Amino acid sequence: MTSRRTFLFKTLPAAGITLALARHVLAADPELAESDPDAMKLAYAADASKVDKTRNPTWATGQRCDTCELFNAPDGGDLGACSLFKGKMVRAAGWCNQYVP
Template sequence: MSSRRTFLFKTLPAAGVALALGRHAFAADPELSESDPDAIKLAYAADASKVDKTKNPAWATGQRCDTCELFNAPDGGELGSCSLVKGKLVRAAGWCNQYVP
C-alpha cells in the first residue's frame, strides 16, 4: 500500500512541469516593433497618424489597424493580432501597406 508521502513525491514533479508549461502557453505574444523585419516589409507604423504619405502613398486618412479586416482584438484593446504577422501583436492605432478595408 502507498503512503501519502510516496504519492506526493511521485505527483509533485509532474505538477510542477504542468504549471510551468501552462504559464508558457498563456504568455502574451510580444508587440511588433517598427524595426522588426516583418514590420519593415509591411511598412508598419505603430501610430497611423505619423505615417509619411510620401513614403507610403497607399495610406489614407482613417486607415488604422483596428479598421482593417486582418486585425483581431477580442477585447477591443490597444493591441491585437494580425493575419499577416504571426506570434506578435500590433497596435490598434497602427497601419501597414497591406490595409484591407
C-alpha cells in the first residue's frame, strides 16, 4: 500500500510541470484576425500573396511580415509579434500597409 507521502512525492512534480505548461499555453497572445478593427485600419492580410494591389498600391512583391522591421518571431515560427499590434500575433506570411523594409 502506498503512503500519502510517497503519493505526493510522485505526483507533485508532474502536477507542477502540467501547471507550468498550461500557464504558457494560456499566456500566449491570440492571433490577429483580418476582421479585427486594428487590422482593418492597416489593411492587414494574413497572406501577403492575396493582397489586393488596387486597394493597397503600396504593396510590392516580396513584402511580408517576416521581412518587415516591425516583426519579431523569436523561434522563427509561422506566428510572431508586431509592434503595431500589441497583444496579438501576426502571420509571418502576412502584410499590412505599414510595412518597413
